Structures are given as structure tokens and as C-alpha cells.
Amino acid sequence: MIVDCAIYRDGTRTDGPADFSDALAEARATGDAFLWIGLHEPTEKEFELVSSEFGLHPLAVEDALTAHQRPKLEAYDDALTVVLKPVFYDEATDSVSTGELMVFLGDSFVVTVRHGRGAGLGVVRQRLEKEPEVLRHGPAAVLYAVSDAVVDAYVEVAAELQTDLEGLEADVFAPNGADAGTAARIYSFKRQVLEFRRASNPLTMPMTRLAGMGVPFVPERSRPFFRDVADHLARANESVDGLDRLLSDALAAHLAQxxxxxxxxxxxxxxxxxxxxxxxxxxxxxxxxxxxxxxxxxxxxxxxxxxxxxxxxxxxxxxxxxxxxx
Known part of the structure; x- marks a missing residue:
């Protein structure tokens, strides 16, 4: 379903026509505005209305409907497609789960499609609306804000996993910590870290491309924002890689014990x-x-x-x- 739809002109949200085509035409006519549509798990019929108005590539539409994509960046003639994998930490079960988020960037429009659980993009939209100087960068500002929120969540989840790992290590090296259940816990933990790595590691290449040159619909003045996101992503990936190595060492120590x-x-x-x-x-x-x-x-x-x-x-x-x- 459509979660939100708005026109942003000169860094400020404004009311616009309810029809997608009229809203997009109005945004392109002014030259300093763009349309942002947010959707959550749209049906094929619902997304067909959006894709037909914005001329999205059929392959990109198929990816948006089927989900289960790896983080990637695809450049088509009329739009830029970026796939992100948000990561969520469940404190009740101490487990990691992932969702899927697709961002379509084009001439004076941006479409976000979210699949899976977790918080929506309402917080990101509200925070971005309080920063008109960032919104003036156009649709690329939305891609930056969404990517930054996803990567910041990576850092937070990595910190939570680090805390859980410290508790697991204390159990492994306790006097009576070596038992059959410990190996199962370590293996389960490694599966969670692997799920995390599948979300964060493939995103390195898209962020590197967005921070560089030659990406359509991303102006040069917006590249420093993506370099900042790439830096945070590198820190998150280093944390995840460190967790994986420590888990391997903990498993080896447990087997030795x-x-x-x-x-x-x-x-x-x-x-x-x-x-x-x-x-x-x-x-x-x-x-x-x-x-x-x-x-x-x-x-x-x-x-x-x-x-x-x-x-x-x-x-x-x-x-x-x-x-x-x-």
C-alpha cells in the first residue's frame, strides 16, 4: 500500500495533486522539486500503477515485487535502482532478522518500496524534512537519508551482537562452561552473523559507486554524503568480520576444552x-x-x-x- 506521497520543493514539503502523473508533471515543471512516494509490500496491481507512471524498467519492477534480492545498484535508462537490506535486532530472543528496501531514483521522483518487518521510513522522512539544506539535493537526498539510516542500524546491531558475544565467551571459558549446548549456541550465533554479513557486505560496492563518479541521477555535490555512508558501512563490516573471527576462536576453544x-x-x-x-x-x-x-x-x-x-x-x-x- 502507499504509505506517503509528497512533493518537495526547494527543500520543503508542499501539497500537490493526488494523481501521480499530475504530481510528477508539476514537480518537473518547476525544476527545483521532486516527488517522493513510499510503499509497503505493494501488490502487483498497486505497483503497476506506480511503475507505469514513472516508466520503471520491467526487471526493476520484478525485483520490487518478488523481493529476496541482494544489496545492489542497477542503472537503467529512466531510473536508478538501489536494493538495501535493513537489519533488526530482537532483544527478546537475542536474534537478528533482515528486511528489504528498494529505492528508485529518476528525473524529479523517488519511489521507496519496503518489504518485511521493522520500523518504516516515517522517521527518516520526518528527520529529512527538518533538514531542508539536504533536501535541496533532490531525489539523491532521499537515497542518502535511507542508506544512512540502514547503515546506522548496522552499527547499532553490531554493538548489540558484541555484547551478546561477550556473554557467550564468559560461558565458554567458565570452569564448567564446556558442554554440548554451548556448541549449538555458538553455531546459532554464527548463523546470525552470517545473515548480517549477507546484508552488509554486498552493500560496499553500491556505496562506493554512489560516492564516486558516473552514477546517473546522483549529482556531484551529493557524493560527499555517500562517502560518509560508505565510511560508516566499512566500520560496520569490520565489526561483523571481527565477530565472525571471535566466534570461530570461541568454537575452537570450546572444542579444545x-x-x-x-x-x-x-x-x-x-x-x-x-x-x-x-x-x-x-x-x-x-x-x-x-x-x-x-x-x-x-x-x-x-x-x-x-x-x-x-x-x-x-x-x-x-x-x-x-x-x-x-
Whole structure:
């Protein structure tokens, strides 16, 4: 559905015709105005009304309707298409999810199409309307504001994930932290980081192109804004890459701890087995009841055998205890 539609003239929002075609014609006639239409998960019929008025390329229209696109920048004859992947952090479940946002830039118009959950672009629009000097840059100002909001959210989500990682590391390196559930938590965390990277890393190339030269519908005076966004994006990507490396190290440390604990358990089992084997051996020998065993007919024979077995067990116990096996 259409969330908002307005004409911006000389950096100020103004009332315009309700019809798209008339509003676009009025914006182009003045020369210092542009039309901004915001849509949320439009149906094919709803978006066809918009695309036909602005002459959007069929491939761009298909991308906008199907969603599930990677962050990218495509330049067509009549419009520039930019795909963004907003990232959201759910504090209740400590999980990361993504949405999709497409921005169409053309001659005196900009169309934003949002898919998925999360806050809309109303906050971005309100903030931009308070900065007329930025809005005077035309449709490129909207692309900058939307991109800046998405990338700033990347930085915030990366900070939240860093906090979660610190808690996970504390559990991994706790005295009794190495258990089977920890590996599942680390793997789940890595999946979230991977989802984050799929949203942030591919956006590097589009932001680099927007900050450079040769991109249609983006005036030269607007490029410094996109360089600022590219700088923030680089910082977010560095944070995500650092999280991924730390998670790999935490997983390796966890597996090493599990191996150490298994070795400790095996040493303990071996020590107790050895202590049980000596009395079993002595008892087995005496159980054969050979006739020529002098102590069999002596009153001290049975106590002596018990004493030998007990002494051997105590000696082995002290030996294993001193070596740290028990």
C-alpha cells in the first residue's frame, strides 16, 4: 500500500495533486522539486500503477515485487535502482532478522518500496524534512537519508551482537562452561552473523559507486554524503568480520576444552580400572587353588592376601592422585 506521497520543493514539503502523473508533471515543471512516494509490500496491481507512471524498467519492477534480492545498484535508462537490506535486532530472543528496501531514483521522483518487518521510513522522512539544506539535493537526498539510516542500524546491531558475544565467551571459558549446548549456541550465533554479513557486505560496492563518479541521477555535490555512508558501512563490516573471527576462536576453544575434559575423564576411568584390576588379579590367582601354595594352609594366608590387595590399591591411588589423574 502507499504509505506517503509528497512533493518537495526547494527543500520543503508542499501539497500537490493526488494523481501521480499530475504530481510528477508539476514537480518537473518547476525544476527545483521532486516527488517522493513510499510503499509497503505493494501488490502487483498497486505497483503497476506506480511503475507505469514513472516508466520503471520491467526487471526493476520484478525485483520490487518478488523481493529476496541482494544489496545492489542497477542503472537503467529512466531510473536508478538501489536494493538495501535493513537489519533488526530482537532483544527478546537475542536474534537478528533482515528486511528489504528498494529505492528508485529518476528525473524529479523517488519511489521507496519496503518489504518485511521493522520500523518504516516515517522517521527518516520526518528527520529529512527538518533538514531542508539536504533536501535541496533532490531525489539523491532521499537515497542518502535511507542508506544512512540502514547503515546506522548496522552499527547499532553490531554493538548489540558484541555484547551478546561477550556473554557467550564468559560461558565458554567458565570452569564448567564446556558442554554440548554451548556448541549449538555458538553455531546459532554464527548463523546470525552470517545473515548480517549477507546484508552488509554486498552493500560496499553500491556505496562506493554512489560516492564516486558516473552514477546517473546522483549529482556531484551529493557524493560527499555517500562517502560518509560508505565510511560508516566499512566500520560496520569490520565489526561483523571481527565477530565472525571471535566466534570461530570461541568454537575452537570450546572444542579444545571438550577434548581436555574427555582426556581427564579417560584418565580417571583408567586409574579406577587399574585399581580394580590388581585385586582382581590377586583374587584370580588364589582362585585357582593350587596345591603347592604354602600360605594356603597358614592362618595368615588369607589376611596377607587381603593386605596385599589393599596395599596395592592404596599405592596406585596415591600415585594417580599425585599425577593429577584423580
Amino acid at each position: 571438550m577434548g581436555v575434559r574427555q582426556n581427564d575423564d579417560m584418565r580417571k576411568i583408567s586409574a579406577w580400572a587399574a585399581m580394580a584390576a590388581v585385586p582382581t588379579m590377586v583374587a584370580g590367582i588364589y582362585g585357582m587353588n593350587f596345591e603347592h601354595m604354602p600360605e594356603l594352609r597358614q592362618w595368615w594366608g588369607y589376611p596377607a592376601a587381603l593386605l596385599v590387595m589393599g596395599g596395592a590399591v592404596v599405592a596406585l591411588f596415591r600415585l594417580f592422585k599425585r599425577r593429577g589423574w584423580l
